[in-house]
Amino acid sequence: MTTAWHALAQLVSWPDLTEVRSSCGTGRALRSAGAEIAHFHSDRSVDLHLTAGAIRRYERDLRRSTAIRLVPGSHWVTVRLECESDVSLLMTLMSAALRAHQDRPDTPGTPALRCNDRLEAALAQREYL
Structure with missing residues (x-):
């Protein structure tokens, strides 16, 4: 079982x-x-809908982590899962995400925010050009 699927379980x-x-x-x-609060896109990558407020609150610590990727303007963070400590980090961030969504739930009719899966591809393509 891969790290991401272990975390999902x-x-x-x-x-x-x-x-x-x-x-x-x-x-x-x-x-x-x-x-939706987490997308498991691959065997080693999870996008977590942390919310803009939570990202601002924890940004300094998130930027220090080698397991976290922040995409400018996104309310999601990407967590790379390579070892058990990364899974522990995901569990901690999931708790923060659940709390953030309880404090400010989505309302019906609010457009769904896109996860980082497509945004990262677009950013990578822009950097290439």
């Missing part, structure tokens, strides 16, 4: 999370009561 047992198909079309997702 742990998180799906949390009472506030339900496994669903990812709205971006790639991989599996975890949904809280109000929104």
